[in-house]
Amino acid sequence: MSRVPVIALVGNPNAGKSALFNALTGARQKIANYPGVTVERKAGRAALPSGQPIELVDLPGSYSLDAASPDEEVTSKVVMGRFSGEAMPEVLVVVVDAANLEQHLVFAQELIALGRPVVVALNMIDLAERDGLVIDAAVLSEALGVPVVPTVAVRRRGLEALLTEIEKAPQQDRTHRHQAAELTLPERRLNAHNIVAGAILSETAAHRWHSRLDMVLLNPWSGPLILFGLLFVMFQAVFAWADPFITMIEDGIEDLIGFVETAMPDGILQDFLTQGVLSGVGSVIVFLPQIIILFAFILVMEQSGYMARAAFLMDRLMAYVGLSGRSFIPLLSSFACAIPGIMATRAIADPKDRLTTIMIAPLMTCSARLPVYAVIIGAFIPARTVGPGIGLQGLVLFGLYLFGIIGAMLVAFVLRRTVTKGAASGFIMEMPRYQMPIWRDLLIGLWQRAYIFLRRAGTIIFMATVILWVLLSFPKADPGESQVEASIAGHIADGLNVVMEPIGFNHEISLALIPAMAAREVAVSALATTYAIDGDEDEQAAGLTERLAMNWSLPTALAFLAWFVFAPQCLSTIAVARRETNGWKWPLVMIAYLFALAYVFAGITYWSAVALGL
Ligand SMILES: Nc1nc2c(ncn2[C@@H]2O[C@H](COP(=O)(O)OP(=O)(O)OP(=O)(O)O)[C@@H](O)[C@H]2O)c(=O)[nH]1
Numbered sequence: 001m002s003r004v005p006v007i008a009l010v011g012n013p014n015a016g017k018s019a020l021f022n023a024l025t026g027a028r029q030k031i032a033n034y035p036g037v038t039v040e041r042k043a044g045r046a047a048l049p050s051g052q053p054i055e056l057v058d059l060p061g062s063y064s065l066d067a068a069s070p071d072e073e074v075t076s077k078v079v080m081g082r083f084s085g086e087a088m089p090e091v092l093v094v095v096v097d098a099a100n101l102e103q104h105l106v107f108a109q110e111l112i113a114l115g116r117p118v119v120v121a122l123n124m125i126d127l128a129e130r131d132g133l134v135i136d137a138a139v140l141s142e143a144l145g146v147p148v149v150p151t152v153a154v155r156r157r158g159l160e161a162l163l164t165e166i167e168k169a170p171q172q173d174r175t176h177r178h179q180a181a182e183l184t185l186p187e188r189r190l191n192a193h194n195i196v197a198g199a200i201l202s203e204t205a206a207h208r209w210h211s212r213l214d215m216v217l218l219n220p221w222s223g224p225l226i227l228f229g230l231l232f233v234m235f236q237a238v239f240a241w242a243d244p245f246i247t248m249i250e251d252g253i254e255d256l257i258g259f260v261e262t263a264m265p266d267g268i269l270q271d272f273l274t275q276g277v278l279s280g281v282g283s284v285i286v287f288l289p290q291i292i293i294l295f296a297f298i299l300v301m302e303q304s305g306y307m308a309r310a311a312f313l314m315d316r317l318m319a320y321v322g323l324s325g326r327s328f329i330p331l332l333s334s335f336a337c338a339i340p341g342i343m344a345t346r347a348i349a350d351p352k353d354r355l356t357t358i359m360i361a362p363l364m365t366c367s368a369r370l371p372v373y374a375v376i377i378g379a380f381i382p383a384r385t386v387g388p389g390i391g392l393q394g395l396v397l398f399g400l401y402l403f404g405i406i407g408a409m410l411v412a413f414v415l416r417r418t419v420t421k422g423a424a425s426g427f428i429m430e431m432p433r434y435q436m437p438i439w440r441d442l443l444i445g446l447w448q449r450a451y452i453f454l455r456r457a458g459t460i461i462f463m464a465t466v467i468l469w470v471l472l473s474f475p476k477a478d479p480g481e482s483q484v485e486a487s488i489a490g491h492i493a494d495g496l497n498v499v500m501e502p503i504g505f506n507h508e509i510s511l512a513l514i515p516a517m518a519a520r521e522v523a524v525s526a527l528a529t530t531y532a533i534d535g536d537e538d539e540q541a542a543g544l545t546e547r548l549a550m551n552w553s554l555p556t557a558l559a560f561l562a563w564f565v566f567a568p569q570c571l572s573t574i575a576v577a578r579r580e581t582n583g584w585k586w587p588l589v590m591i592a593y594l595f596a597l598a599y600v601f602a603g604i605t606y607w608s609a610v611a612l613g614l
């Protein structure tokens with residue numbers, strides 16, 4: 001044979017390909033314990049047991065042959081023989097990490113299904129043993145239909161056996177392999193799971209316990225049910241547990257208002273403090289307990305390792321609408337706030353995937369919407385149970401979050417078939433180990449969330465409320481006339497009301513919508529300030545929820561909720577979208593489609609509610 005056969009080392013990042021390459025060729029290729037070290041192909045010489053020289057090619061780690069990044073493209077081109085000036089590799093040596101077998105077998109299956117001569121190097125077997133895993137290479141080989149050789153690249157263990165198998169590989173019987181080429185990504189994952197379950201002979205108690213847990217939590221049937229159940233409980237808790245704390249804060253604010261009223265002379269400054277600052281900003285701060293409960297759930301799910309599993313479960317759903325699981329983490333962060341969510345999309349390699357994710361991120365219910373939802377739910381949805389332990393208020397809140405998610409998925413579905421058309425890319429995530437949440441980390445995380453919320457209340461929400469109070473307080477109304485109607489803000493609201501009235505919005509809502517562009521919570525403080533300025537003595541004594549319940553019809557309240565599910569009521573989000581998409585085009589599309597959806601859905605909600613006689 002005149003030509004030197006090419007043997008390629010392929011596999012997931014961090015499998016030990018470069019370590020194996022160095023061991024076989026005596027080269028000094030850079031290796032390091034994090035994924036993505038090798039980013040181009042490297043070649044070196046080695047010899048088979050028969051003395052036949054071979055050219056060994058070390059490739060960048062990859063998760064699939066559908067390249068998501070330029071280095072993955074190198075791998076896929078070399079493997080498919082499409083790399084210019086390079087012969088198609090004679091044999092593929094698929095390197096897998098024995099300690100992370102299930103994950104690495106997903107790509108391995110794809111490579112094996114190509115129907116080419118393959119040898120699997122079951123590398124890092126020493127680490128697997130340290131973890132208490134005993135893997136039966138023969139069972140694995142049987143299941144995969146290719147030879148499997150245990151290796152420890154860094155100690156040069158198993159190299160002889162590997163070279164022997166490489167030499168025999170061109171004579172492999174490969175006829176049955178092509179049928180596996182049709183498998184989808186989820187099917188390969190399930191396969192990988194089953195293969196590993198069969199090949200592992202013994203594991204430590206912890207390992208066994210973790211994989212049992214995964215079997216239930218990642219099961220295609222029980223997994224989503226459990227996820228759904230957890231989220232359901234989370235929203236129930238937001239209402240069920242927060243009440244005593246909310247009452248405490250409310251009482252505190254009322255006491256403060258009472259104190260200011262007695263301690264200060266009547267006049268503009270007293271009005272400013274009581275109606276503007278305390279009623280307005282106070283009406284938002286009241287929701288701190290609910291925000292903390294929500295984030296306590298999210299943080300525990302993150303720290304325990306469950307969140308990555310949730311992403312894995314969601315990957316399937318995301319695939320239906322043309323998104324990959326890579327979008328899950330940015331979308332998940334958007335539940336806190338769309339701004340970090342949109343910034344997190346930088347990790348999405350495919351530009352169309354990324355754009356779609358940016359466009360739907362504002363539909364994830366951010367924590368700024370919680371006060372708006374909570375105040376309306378508190379005023380209009382009776383706090384009764386609709387089943388054992390199931391509160392109606394929590395149910396409605398859950399519904400609103402779900403509504404946003406479904407809306408986002410539908411929009412993604414439409415976008416991916418029109419403006420951001422393209423193939424969906426696959427995705428695999430490292431599954432972290434299960435862990436008990438650490439109290440300290442949890443408390444720090446909660447404190448950070450509380451701090452962000454309170455800082456917003458003290459800055460942007462405070463400013464917007466103060467400006468609104470000024471616009472509401474001047475010019476002064478004649479006796480007998482309504483102060484709000486006579487004010488500058490009242491006149492602006494009159495103009496907006498022409499457009500908003502058909503969808504059931506009243507004067508106060510129109511008034512609240514504009515300052516709420518600064519931050520959604522301002523909708524709440526704006527309503528509180530408006531009612532504080534205009535209310536008569538009886539109403540003054542009542543809290544915001546009571547006043548809303550007295551002044552709004554149920555269809556109006558529901559329309560208001562529907563509006564906030566969709567409306568892009570946040571200037572910062574729009575600014576970040578502009579920065580991340582490098583221009584005004586996409587932010588403008590975003591504003592237009594979100595306002596259109598908000599208007600249409602608020603209208604539909606209002607008129608349906610009226611027709612139902614609610
Ligand atoms: N204990 C042990 N460590 C190994 C083994 N093989 C590789 N390593 C270590 O695992 C890490 C990753 O090895 P690399 O060879 O860089 O992995 P790679 O597959 O080339 O990774 P990319 O280039 O990122 O795709 C390094 O720290 C190696 O020293 C092994 O068999 N046993």
Ligand SMILES: [Mg+2]
Pocket residue numbers: 017018019030031037038059060061
């Ligand atoms: Mg490498």
